[in-house]
Amino acid sequence: MEIFLREIRSMDPINCEQAFDSDDFLYQVKWDGVRMLVAVAGEQVSLLNKRGNLRSRQYPELQNLPNLIRASTAVLDGEIVVLREGKPSFPAVMQRDNCRNPMKIQHLSKTLAISYMVFDLLYLNGRDLRSASLVDRLSQLAELFDNQGCLYLVESFSQGTILFDSVQRAGLEGIVAKKKNSFYRPGKQHDDWFKIKCRCSQACLVGGYTLRGKQVNALLLGVMRDGSLSFAGKASNGLDAEQLQILSETLPRLEVKDSPFLEPTPAGSHYITPQLAVEVEYLEWTDSLHLRFPVIKSFIKNTEADYSV
Numbered sequence: 450m451e452i453f454l455r456e457i458r459s460m461d462p463i464n465c466e467q468a469f470d471s472d473d474f475l476y477q478v479k480w481d482g483v484r485m486l487v488a489v490a491g492e493q494v495s496l497l498n499k500r501g502n503l504r505s506r507q508y509p510e511l512q513n514l515p516n517l518i519r520a521s522t523a524v525l526d527g528e529i530v531v532l533r534e535g536k537p538s539f540p541a542v543m544q545r546d547n548c549r550n551p552m553k554i555q556h557l558s559k560t561l562a563i564s565y566m567v568f569d570l571l572y573l574n575g576r577d578l579r580s581a582s583l584v585d586r587l588s589q590l591a592e593l594f595d596n597q598g599c600l601y602l603v604e605s606f607s608q609g610t611i612l613f614d615s616v617q618r619a620g621l622e623g624i625v626a627k628k629k630n631s632f633y634r635p636g637k638q639h640d641d642w643f644k645i646k647c648r649c650s651q652a653c654l655v656g657g658y659t660l661r662g663k664q665v666n667a668l669l670l671g672v673m674r675d676g677s678l679s680f681a682g683k684a685s686n687g688l689d690a691e692q693l694q695i696l697s698e699t700l701p702r703l704e705v706k707d708s709p710f711l712e713p714t715p716a717g718s719h720y721i722t723p724q725l726a727v728e729v730e731y732l733e734w735t736d737s738l739h740l741r742f743p744v745i746k747s748f749i750k751n752t753e754a755d756y757s758v
Contacts, residue, residue: 454488454497457571458635459526462625465643468613474626475583476609479644480566481537481622481733482530483546487565488572489514490522498546507546509558510599511565518594524572525590526633527603531561536620539734540674540758567594568603568625571633579633583641586633609645617647622733648730651740652749652756653681654723656709658700665696669714670740671723673757678723679738680710687730687745726751 484499485508494512496504508529531541541561548554570590571579578586587605594600606612613624623646631641656678657669667685671678688696703721708714728747731740 454486454495454524455501457486457497457524458501459484459486459499460569460633460635460639460642461637462627462642462644463637463640465626465645468609468624468645469626470609471626473628473630474609475605475607475629476612477568477603477605477625477627478612478616478621479623479625479646480528480530480603481539482528482542482566485527485529485565486571487511487514487525487527488523489518489520489525491515504546506551507548507554508563508565509555510563513598514600517598517600520574520593522572522574523570523593525565525567526569526571527565527567529563529565531563537622538758540672540679540738543734543736543738562599564599564601566601566603569633582630582632583627584629613645613647620649621647622649623647646732648732648744650746651681651729651731651758653727653729653740654678654751654756655721655725655727656680656723657714657718657720658696659683659715659717660719663697665693665700668696668727668745669710669718669720670727670729670743671710671756674711677711678709679758680712680714682739682743683715684729684740684743684745686743724751726756 486497488495492515494514498504529542530537545557545561545563548557570586573589596602609626616624623644626643628641653670653672655668656671658665659667667683669683670681672681700721705720705722708720709723726749727745728749730744730746732742735741
């Protein structure tokens with residue numbers, strides 16, 4: 450089954466700027482996690498990530514899948530997430546995905562438990578379903594298992610704009626619009642699946658800054674991870690000329706020698722004690738756990754926010 454699994458390329462949604470409604474489409478929540486194909490053959494379970502790398506030992510929770518599905522062989526497509534207070538935490542799932550130590554993997558399976566959010570069925574009991582319509586695949590997927598253990602079926606909705614508004618209010622990543630009659634095609638060579646992303650919000654501590662000449666041109670942002678300040682990238686968008694001038698006059702007087710961050714920061718960084726706090730809007734977390742396209746929305750009291758991820 451691993452050989453067959455390696456021949457499959459994931460179907461990827463195309464970026465779309467705005468949510469829409471169409472009778473030709475169905476709509477699903479876009480879960481912020483690690484894309485994973487999972488193959489079950491008898492008692493064997495194999496996992497393949499989006500980059501074509503096997504992850505069969507990475508998530509021991511999924512080795513119980515043969516007992517949860519009503520099939521002898523199947524290939525599922527979905528997203529592995531770690532939920533915190535009902536919301537997926539991308540930094541937490543990356544901690545799982547980056548771990549290679551077998552003992553630590555077992556420990557993390559208990560402290561950072563995963564959920565596998567399944568949204569497609571590519572292979573079932575000897576039949577390749579990739580040339581079947583999406584609604585046909587989803588109909589068979591709905592009969593394959595019940596929501597239990599770490600296994601969950603991603604629900605489909607008929608109205609994209611209403612779902613997007615709900616997802617945005619809930620602070621989730623976005624939605625995916627899928628043509629009901631679409632086949633499963635590799636990569637992005639199609640016009641059948643579209644992703645519409647929300648802008649997310651994160652409270653950050655400012656642990657430093659960079660200069661252009663004598664003027665502050667970006668703030669170094671940090672979030673709390675396992676009790677330490679983790680570097681989350683730098684941001685300047687959202688700051689107006691007056692704010693940059695005030696920061697340029699104030700921050701150098703607060704400078705300290707040592708970095709407050711766990712990780713390296715850009716060359717030419719200057720550091721301060723992390724007492725200043727900002728609310729940041731961003732598109733998503735990168736694989737290196739930096740905020741993508743961060744925009745500083747406001748300065749906040751550092752005692753009134755949660756900086757943990």
